[in-house]
Amino acid sequence: MKIxxxxxxxxxxxxxxxxxxxxxxxxxxxxxxxxxxxxxVFYEALFSGSFKHTRAFLDTLSYMIPLTMTxxxxxxxxxxxxxxxxxxxxxxxxxxVANIVGTFLRLPRILHxxxxxxxxxxxxxxxxxxxxILKTKRKVNEVVSTIMLNWIAFYIVNYVxxxxxxxxxxxxxxxxxxxxxxxxxxxxxxxxxxxxxVAISVAIVVFFLVWKTSLGYEIRxxxxxxxxxxxxxxxxxxxxxxxMFIAGGCGGLAGAFLVLGRFGFITTTLTNVLxxxxxxxxxxxxxxxxxxxxxxxxxxxxxxxxGALEVQVATSKGGQIxxxxxxxxxxxxxxxxxxxxxxxxxxxRARLRRVKEVEKVAMA
Amino acid sequence: MPWxxxxxxxxxxxxxxxxxxxxxxxxxxxxxxxxxxRSGVVNIGLEGIILLGALFSTYxxxxxxxxxxxxxxxxxxxxxxxxxxxLIAVYLAGDQIIDGVGLNxxxxxxxxVVLYLTWGxxxxxxxxxxxxxxxxxxxxxPFVILxxxxxxxxxxxxxxxxxxxxxKAAGENPVAAEAxxxxxYKVRVIATIIGSVFTALAGIFLALDWLGGYTKNVSAGxxxxxxxxxxxxxxxxxxxxxxxxxxxxxxxxxxxIPSGIIADQVLYSxxxxxxxxxxxxxLAKARPPAAVGRPYKRV
Numbered sequence: 001m002k003i004x005x006x007x008x009x010x011x012x013x014x015x016x017x018x019x020x021x022x023x024x025x026x027x028x029x030x031x032x033x034x035x036x037x038x039x040x041v042f043y044e045a046l047f048s049g050s051f052k053h054t055r056a057f058l059d060t061l062s063y064m065i066p067l068t069m070t071x072x073x074x075x076x077x078x079x080x081x082x083x084x085x086x087x088x089x090x091x092x093x094x095x096x097v098a099n100i101v102g103t104f105l106r107l108p109r110i111l112h113x114x115x116x117x118x119x120x121x122x123x124x125x126x127x128x129x130x131x132x133i134l135k136t137k138r139k140v141n142e143v144v145s146t147i148m149l150n151w152i153a154f155y156i157v158n159y160v161x162x163x164x165x166x167x168x169x170x171x172x173x174x175x176x177x178x179x180x181x182x183x184x185x186x187x188x189x190x191x192x193x194x195x196x197x198v199a200i201s202v203a204i205v206v207f208f209l210v211w212k213t214s215l216g217y218e219i220r221x222x223x224x225x226x227x228x229x230x231x232x233x234x235x236x237x238x239x240x241x242x243x244m245f246i247a248g249g250c251g252g253l254a255g256a257f258l259v260l261g262r263f264g265f266i267t268t269t270l271t272n273v274l275x276x277x278x279x280x281x282x283x284x285x286x287x288x289x290x291x292x293x294x295x296x297x298x299x300x301x302x303x304x305x306x307g308a309l310e311v312q313v314a315t316s317k318g319g320q321i322x323x324x325x326x327x328x329x330x331x332x333x334x335x336x337x338x339x340x341x342x343x344x345x346x347x348x349r350a351r352l353r354r355v356k357e358v359e360k361v362a363m364a
Numbered sequence: 365m366p367w368x369x370x371x372x373x374x375x376x377x378x379x380x381x382x383x384x385x386x387x388x389x390x391x392x393x394x395x396x397x398x399x400x401x402r403s404g405v406v407n408i409g410l411e412g413i414i415l416l417g418a419l420f421s422t423y424x425x426x427x428x429x430x431x432x433x434x435x436x437x438x439x440x441x442x443x444x445x446x447x448x449x450x451l452i453a454v455y456l457a458g459d460q461i462i463d464g465v466g467l468n469x470x471x472x473x474x475x476x477v478v479l480y481l482t483w484g485x486x487x488x489x490x491x492x493x494x495x496x497x498x499x500x501x502x503x504x505x506p507f508v509i510l511x512x513x514x515x516x517x518x519x520x521x522x523x524x525x526x527x528x529x530x531x532k533a534a535g536e537n538p539v540a541a542e543a544x545x546x547x548x549y550k551v552r553v554i555a556t557i558i559g560s561v562f563t564a565l566a567g568i569f570l571a572l573d574w575l576g577g578y579t580k581n582v583s584a585g586x587x588x589x590x591x592x593x594x595x596x597x598x599x600x601x602x603x604x605x606x607x608x609x610x611x612x613x614x615x616x617x618x619x620x621i622p623s624g625i626i627a628d629q630v631l632y633s634x635x636x637x638x639x640x641x642x643x644x645x646x647l648a649k650a651r652p653p654a655a656v657g658r659p660y661k662r663v
Contacts, residue, residue: 031474035481141595141643143461144592145643147585148588148636148639151633151636155636159627159630162629278469282469324481326474326475326480327477329470330473330474332473333468333470335466337452337462337463339462340459340463341459
């Protein structure tokens with residue numbers, strides 16, 4: 001009996017997410033057709049990019065690391081009713097700080113990455129907290145402030161990496177961080193690095209924090225109804241700032257994991273860490289702003305991301321790449337737009353019912 | 365007196381032309397958003413509308429080599445997006461913020477796809493032929509006059525006409541408005557579409573006037589700066605015009621300082637820092653339309 005209730009509770013949001021994704025895939029197909037390519041070739045390449053051999057699959061899993069973190073950044077803030085689209089900037093700050101700690105601090109092997117990760121969490125957290133405090137103290141809309149903070153973070157990292165921590169041998173990027181600070185690959189020769197375990201653990205910790213602790217209870221209470229929460233003795237402003245700090249921290253971790261795991265450096269124009277923050281919004285929305293949902297949906301978006309490169313090759317003609325990678329971003333946008341419609345399922349069901357009724361009348 | 369020498373750019377008309385050029389897109393976006401928000405619909409997809417407006421006016425400009433077709437294409441895209449956002453925000457009672465975020469992502473992605481598939485570049489389209497570009501009037505853009513005119517017109521429509529009163533009623537108290545016989549759905553749909561078309565003008569300006577083509581992420585946060593300007597202006601089109609001028613001045617000032625004195629990155633970040641600071645200083649007292657962002661459902 002209890003299982004049935006639980007199932008009912010989860011089936012609806014899950015099927016709504018699936019419908020959103022299907023709408024994204026359909027509109028994506030139309031765009032591909034308009035561009036003069038076959039959607040079948042496109043989607044086959046997209047998925048074969050992740051499943052053709054073990055290495056590709058592990059690479060896909062590694063894409064989950066930054067996606068999960070930036071999605072958590074969005075989700076934690078969203079639970080406190082703050083619309084954080086600043087995971088991108090929080091990630092830049094985390095990447096920068098992790099890069100500095102990883103390059104200039106000398107620490108033993110196991111300790112080093114964790115110190116760098118904590119420093120990145122604090123840096124990203126500070127960046128998120130800024131938007132939180134601007135919202136609560138000065139009533140600056142977080143949509144505006146987080147976007148401005150994204151650009152400011154971009155130029156800070158661009159400045160520091162161009163003038164201070166660049167690699168003298170390759171000035172377009174920073175020097176590699178020390179080997180002692182890197183997360184080693186779990187399987188040799190892949191980008192499936194040890195931070196995957198840390199990232200999934202963080203998601204689970206966030207789950208417990210938001211659903212099983214009193215702080216989490218207060219965060220969700222503020223998100224559902226700030227006035228009621230205030231009557232219950234919760235300070236909504238304080239809670240919103242704390243939520244933004246945790247959210248920003250998660251965003252910072254995304255940057256740290258990219259630097260200490262996959263890459264070992266950042267380019268001065270940030271090209272190797274760009275856009276994960278925005279992708280995280282889609283991941284979180286499809287995962288219904290829930291850490292466990294996010295783990296699942298980040299797997300799906302990891303397939304999209306790693307397959308997108310495969311698609312460029314599969315649709316290529318005469319040495320030129322075919323459908324560019326960014327089409328996936330457009331598909332994600334469509335998915336997000338579809339998610340914005342509440343009760344998508346109810347709408348479709350109502351429409352089906354009406355069709356059935358019309359059929360019945362027609363039959364009679 | 366090196367500083368006096370450096371500041372001598374203030375004496376040249378090119379500085380003021382640059383200031384007005386920087387003002388135009390954010391004011392156009394802000395005007396559109398003011399009209400939309402006063403009817404009760406938030407659209408944070410300004411960034412995406414600017415991108416798509418710029419993209420498709422460039423595309424049609426290249427294909428037809430005709431300025432009017434190019435402008436028409438940009439406006440049509442604005443109209444379509446406005447219609448979609450209105451459908452989701454008004455009739456489906458969807459989440460207006462999420463829809464806007466989705467639109468921005470979509471625009472960024474599709475911009476790159478069209479850019480590459482049409483012109484084989486990931487960065488920029490080729491320059492538009494002269495026939496498809498807005499002619500300059502003695503170094504100044506006709507869009508400056510258009511922007512000032514639209515600001516005055518928007519203010520007049522909102523504050524001095526029956527139509528404006530109805531629009532504001534829908535944004536302040538849709539239930540009461542509906543009881544008074546106003547079709548809230550219709551008002552909101554029209555306002556959203558007008559807002560989106562105004563914002564598309566900003567994209568058209570960037571593509572056909574300023575840059576003469578489409579460049580990757582050409583909006584560069586202007587849509588969000590426009591959003592901040594809306595709050596700064598307290599939803600008043602004329603104040604938005606003034607705010608846009610101040611903003612344009614600061615931005616042009618930072619761009620006019622010769623390189624080497626201050627790092628480029630510091631200068632580039634000026635508009636974003638300024639937007640934050642201005643928001644902090646002024647927003648605390650501003651009050652948005654009471655029902656803004658909230659879907660209204662007829663019983």
